[in-house]
Amino acid sequence: MTVSDGRRERKKAQTRARIQEAALDLFATQGYRETTIAQIAARADVATRTVTLHFPAKDDLLFADDPFTPESLERRLRERKPDTTLDAVRDWMHATMRDLDARDHGSGVDPGLIWQRRALRAHLLMTDDDLRGRARAGYRDLELLVAAGIGEDLGLPADALLPRLTAITVVTGLREIYVTREGRAQARSAASDLSALVDEVLAFARAGLRDARRD
Numbered sequence: 001m002t003v004s005d006g007r008r009e010r011k012k013a014q015t016r017a018r019i020q021e022a023a024l025d026l027f028a029t030q031g032y033r034e035t036t037i038a039q040i041a042a043r044a045d046v047a048t049r050t051v052t053l054h055f056p057a058k059d060d061l062l063f064a065d066d067p068f069t070p071e072s073l074e075r076r077l078r079e080r081k082p083d084t085t086l087d088a089v090r091d092w093m094h095a096t097m098r099d100l101d102a103r104d105h106g107s108g109v110d111p112g113l114i115w116q117r118r119a120l121r122a123h124l125l126m127t128d129d130d131l132r133g134r135a136r137a138g139y140r141d142l143e144l145l146v147a148a149g150i151g152e153d154l155g156l157p158a159d160a161l162l163p164r165l166t167a168i169t170v171v172t173g174l175r176e177i178y179v180t181r182e183g184r185a186q187a188r189s190a191a192s193d194l195s196a197l198v199d200e201v202l203a204f205a206r207a208g209l210r211d212a213r214r215d
Contacts, residue, residue, distance in 0.1 A: 016054050016065075019044045023061040024117055032058075032124055032131065059131060062121055063138070067096050070141040077149045085149030086206050089170060093198045115178075115194060122178035139175060143167040154213070166209050173201035 022043035026035040037058060041048040055061050073092050080088035100114050125135045144158070147167035151158040158164075177183045177197045 015044075015046060015050065019046065019051055019054055020061055020065075021117075024120055027062075027124055028120055032062075032128055059134060062124060062131065063134065066138075067100060068093075068142075070138075070145060072096065073142060073145050077145060080149070083153045085146065085153050086166075086170070086202050086209070088149065089146060090198065090202045093174065094195055097195060097198075119178040119183060122175070126179055135175075139171050143171045146170050150209070162209070162212055166205055169205045169208060170201065173204065174198065177201065 019040060023035070023040045026039055026043055035058075037051050038048050040061070041051045044051070055064060073089070076088050076092040076095075077085065125131045143164075144167070147163040148158040150156075150163040150166045151160060154160075154162060156163055177194065180197075182197055183194070
């Protein structure tokens, strides 16, 4: 990649981020359904066509570029030691959160801003039926990965009750962090503060799994 190519890619990434920031601001102040692409373009100071080139559908503004991807979790689980699925999920969450903090710190952005944005995103997803449905489909991919890992740990099929129940508990708990009282209180915190809530979710799932195995 040449210097000019690198500069072009950075400019493209900055434009994309600016459009997403503008969209979230408008979604927060006037509602997701009430906000138009033209309004987002005006707020971001770009052409309407630029918005749709980066985000073909309006809901892509909320779902694109999510760092907590099934692909990254799958890699982490593939590299784990035996019987350590929940540890691997914890490490994946912590590492991804640290990377996001480092990215914002390097760009001079308030390190808590990204978590405030994610809390807003979570609220929008929870309060709109269509958005919640699309989010649920993405969460299912994560649940299937965790269930497969737990199943391997226990010597059970991934679709057995215990792996599925544990996976649903983990993914739902991690998803709910942003909309809980504790998560809202940490809305402008760095990842190190939110990591404690991640640990609580995993500890809850671990205790349930341990009790179920004892029975």
